[in-house]
Amino acid sequence: MxxxxPVIATNISGNPKLVVDNQTGWLFEFADDKKLASRLLHIMDNKPLITDFGDSAFNYISENFSIKTAAKKYAQLYQR
Structure with missing residues (x-):
């Protein structure tokens, strides 16, 4: 990201916190191979989405998970 x-990932564990479905990547149910295949075909048929979603993914990660953002969140915790 x-x-x-962009990322194609299962919607388990922490993935939904990192991947915004249909914005920064694509999520699918664990072991749903038909949904995964559908997502892959959709991407192959719409290649501009790779650039659009890739840019969205970069912006999302930069804004929400940068070192500066993490430091700010830790500082807020320590101030409590």
């Missing part, structure tokens, strides 16, 4: 590459 930081390299302007």
């Amino acid at each position: 930081v390299n302007h590459i």
Whole structure:
């Protein structure tokens, strides 16, 4: 995502916190191979989405998970 590459991931664990479905990448149910195949075909048929979603992914990660953002969140925790 930081390299302007969108992600296709399962919607388990922390993935939904990092990937905004249909904005910064694509999520699918674990073990749903048909949904994964559908997502891949959709991307192959709409290649401009790779650039658009990649840029969105970079912006999302930069704004929400940068070192500066993490430091600010830790500082807020310590101030409590």
